[in-house]
Amino acid sequence: MNKKVLTAVMAVSMLAGLGVAANAEGEKIGVAMPTQDLQRWNQDGENMKAQLEEKGYEVDLQYAGNDVQTQVSQIENMIANGDQLLVIASIEGDSLGTVLAQAKEANIPVIAYDRLIMNTDAVSYYATFDNYLVGKTQGEYIVEALDLENQDGPFNLEMVTGDPGDNNVNFFFGGAMDVLQPYIDEGKLVVPSGQMTKDEVATAGWDTATAQSRFENILSSFYADGTNLDAVLASNDSTALGVVNALAANYTGEYPIITGQDCDIANVPHIVDGTQAMSVFKDTRTLASQVVEMVDAIVKGEEAPVNDTETYDNGTGVIPSFLCEPVAVTVDNYKEILIDSGYYTEDQIQ
Numbered sequence: 197m198n199k200k201v202l203t204a205v206m207a208v209s210m211l212a213g214l215g216v217a218a219n220a221e222g223e224k225i226g227v228a229m230p231t232q233d234l235q236r237w238n239q240d241g242e243n244m245k246a247q248l249e250e251k252g253y254e255v256d257l258q259y260a261g262n263d264v265q266t267q268v269s270q271i272e273n274m275i276a277n278g279d280q281l282l283v284i285a286s287i288e289g290d291s292l293g294t295v296l297a298q299a300k301e302a303n304i305p306v307i308a309y310d311r312l313i314m315n316t317d318a319v320s321y322y323a324t325f326d327n328y329l330v331g332k333t334q335g336e337y338i339v340e341a342l343d344l345e346n347q348d349g350p351f352n353l354e355m356v357t358g359d360p361g362d363n364n365v366n367f368f369f370g371g372a373m374d375v376l377q378p379y380i381d382e383g384k385l386v387v388p389s390g391q392m393t394k395d396e397v398a399t400a401g402w403d404t405a406t407a408q409s410r411f412e413n414i415l416s417s418f419y420a421d422g423t424n425l426d427a428v429l430a431s432n433d434s435t436a437l438g439v440v441n442a443l444a445a446n447y448t449g450e451y452p453i454i455t456g457q458d459c460d461i462a463n464v465p466h467i468v469d470g471t472q473a474m475s476v477f478k479d480t481r482t483l484a485s486q487v488v489e490m491v492d493a494i495v496k497g498e499e500a501p502v503n504d505t506e507t508y509d510n511g512t513g514v515i516p517s518f519l520c521e522p523v524a525v526t527v528d529n530y531k532e533i534l535i536d537s538g539y540y541t542e543d544q545i546q
């Protein structure tokens with residue numbers, strides 16, 4: 197524990213004895229986010245900043261433009277500038293080992309935010325949504341929408357997932373494939389492109405244009421003869437948008453079921469008009485408040501609240517985790533979940 201954290205912990209213990217609540221005066225928290233280009237990280241960053249400041253923390257919030265080296269430099273600066281605790285949503289899970297060894301050396305605790313940071317023993321806690329459940333929910337949606345329990349098909353399916361360096365992809369894609377693979381094995385689902393491994397269906401940087409051009413190729417190579425595409429497993433909304441764009445210009449068959457994740461502003465109109473069947477909503481306000489609780493506990497020298505101590509091994513052992521719950525959103529419940537909850541205004545998603 198570094199000197200400031202130790203002083204804070206001692207002060208808290210003394211105040212606790214006097215029955216006085218602790219406060220976070222003077223503690224500076226580094227928050228490293230991957231990019232402002234993908235919508236959710238802006239919300240994550242804003243929510244974290246607002247909620248930490250409300251508790252009296254100073255916040256050093258940085259975005260790295262999806263560039264690993266920039267993120268490493270930002271974290272180096274946070275350490276050099278005396279940030280007392282780091283909250284990091286990594287760009288590439290495996291690229292922070294060296295810089296986080298410096299954090300450990302300086303006794304700066306690290307919370308992995310949303311994405312697990314791999315192969316370093318410097319990570320104290322992990323807070324995320326249940327990533328496996330996200331993938332499973334997408335897979336189950338496809339099974340129900342095509343009524344695969346009762347129909348023989350065969351139905352044509354294509355898949356698109358995210359950045360191969362993002363550990364979440366293993367859970368999103370893995371969770372969905374655990375549901376879909378038995379139907380592929382049975383022959384009820386067929387993948388005309390033959391692209392079925394994580395590496396074949398990955399999208400560098402979760403980039404919409406990259407997903408779009410891969411899909412344009414798939415459509416022109418395997419569907420130009422009028423073959424129907426029945427369903428697309430898209431791991432998130434930025435990649436789903438690439439699929440929607442590719443279909444708009446290159447496909448005239450019956451419109452497929454498309455999954456997604458995040459309920460991005462750009463995707464909600466597609467959910468409403470049916471060009472994207474569903475998305476999995478992850479309320480970034482909930483994740484931020486969970487992480488703020490973790491920060492508070494660590495600063496006070498207490499154990500942070502966790503609800504999973506089995507699933508997330510980062511290569512150095514299981515990292516105690518808090519998993520928030522994702523929710524499936526369709527045209528039937530988007531108003532209640534996205535608007536009535538105050539997450540978006542009607543105007544934002546027109």
Ligand code: BGC
Nearest residue numbers: 234310311362364402432458
């Ligand atoms: C997050 C998703 C997000 C994706 C791209 C993943 O690590 O969990 O919510 O869609 O990154 O930003």
